[in-house]
Amino acid sequence: MQVKIDASALKQTRWYEFGARFLFGGLITAGAGMIAKEFGPAVGGLFLAFPAIFPAGATLIEKHEKQKKERAGLHGSARGRKAAAVDAAGASIGSIGLFVFALVIKRYLVSHGPWLVLTGATAIWLAVSLLVWQVRERM
Amino acid sequence: MKVILIRFLIGGVAVSLFSFLGDLFKPKSFAGLFGAAPSVALATLGLTVASDGRYYAAAEASSMMAGAVAFFIYARCVSWILMRGRFAALWVTISLLPVWGMVAFGLWYVRLK
Numbered sequence: 001m002q003v004k005i006d007a008s009a010l011k012q013t014r015w016y017e018f019g020a021r022f023l024f025g026g027l028i029t030a031g032a033g034m035i036a037k038e039f040g041p042a043v044g045g046l047f048l049a050f051p052a053i054f055p056a057g058a059t060l061i062e063k064h065e066k067q068k069k070e071r072a073g074l075h076g077s078a079r080g081r082k083a084a085a086v087d088a089a090g091a092s093i094g095s096i097g098l099f100v101f102a103l104v105i106k107r108y109l110v111s112h113g114p115w116l117v118l119t120g121a122t123a124i125w126l127a128v129s130l131l132v133w134q135v136r137e138r139m
Numbered sequence: 140m141k142v143i144l145i146r147f148l149i150g151g152v153a154v155s156l157f158s159f160l161g162d163l164f165k166p167k168s169f170a171g172l173f174g175a176a177p178s179v180a181l182a183t184l185g186l187t188v189a190s191d192g193r194y195y196a197a198a199e200a201s202s203m204m205a206g207a208v209a210f211f212i213y214a215r216c217v218s219w220i221l222m223r224g225r226f227a228a229l230w231v232t233i234s235l236l237p238v239w240g241m242v243a244f245g246l247w248y249v250r251l252k
Contacts, residue, residue, distance in 0.1 A: 006165040013162060021158045022151035029150020029182045030143045036187070041195050045202025046243045048180040049210050053154050055232035057161065057174050058217070062228040083167055084228035085221035090171015092214035099207035101177045105184060105200035114188040114196075122177060129172045137168070 012064045020056055028052035049098055054091060058084040093136060097129035146186060153178040175210055202247060209242035 028050055036044020065083035069076030104121040161173030180203060187196040216238055220231050 003169050004165045005163050007163065018155060018158075022155045025154020025158075025178060025182075026147035026151030029153070029179050030147040032179060032183050033143065033146045033186070036183075036199060041187075041191075041198035042202045042247065045199035046206040046209075046247060048177075048183055048199060048203040049175075049206025049243075050179070051175075051210055051213055051232075051236070051239060052179060053158060054174050054214070054217075055229060055236075057158060058221075058232050059227075059229040061167065081221050081225075081228060085218045086167040087171040087174060088214045088218035088221060088232075090168040091174035092211050092218060093168075094172035094175030095207050095210040095214055097172070098175050098177055098180075098210060099204055101180065102200045102203035102207055105180075106197050106204070109184075109188070109197045109200065110193050114185070114193060118181060118185060122181065125177050129175075133169060133172060 012067070013060065017056075017060055021053055024053050024056055049095070049102070051091075054088075058087055061087045090133070093132045094125075094129045096132050097125040097127075100128045101125040142186075142190070146182065149186065150179055150182040153182040175207075175214065205246035205250065206239075206243045208246060209239045212242050213239040 028047065032044055032047040032050070035047055062080040062084040064080075066076035066080035069079045101121045101124060104124055105117060108117045108120075157173050157176035157178040161170045161176075164170045164173075180200075184196050184199065187199060213235055216235050217231055220226065220235070221228060224231070
């Protein structure tokens, strides 16, 4: 399946939905920092892979897909759920990339420049996620 | 307080940016990759390196690997239930968050031993 850019989904997103993502993202980042300060980096580090924004994202996808189907005169609940399920399957692939991201940081952060390692690890997250996604699509 | 506010702002921007990218792409399975983007990690690790040093940040990254395994299992469970059940996405995603917690802290505990 070909990857496409579809800006129409952005039009469906309301300003408060962008605001909710900002709020959740900010809260979990601040929270992860406070947890690390209180309980140490071993516990705080777990929360760097906490699915903070995922429930909000999946709910929005379900809502938007449902609205789209209902505008076409169809019952959209099942379709909405399915779209959220497919999004979650994609997130599970992204989490494999997230594991490799953390591994690269753990392995190279101490010995190399931090910005180089963070940038490289992000590129590797994307590359691994894309590779696994493509393999999955071809199966 | 100032540090918490800076973390909040940088984390909010990073998560919004990756969410925005996720909204842009089709198909949904591809856009879903951005649901597990390292947005919180990037914001946190960058600030942690500056405030506590590289060794501290590397220790956080080490634990993050357990969090990522937990995320994988959590996302697979969410996908499976949404595909087969009749529950709303909000209910499923929130009620399964303890699965993430159990796997992440379970792996952390096993590693401690």
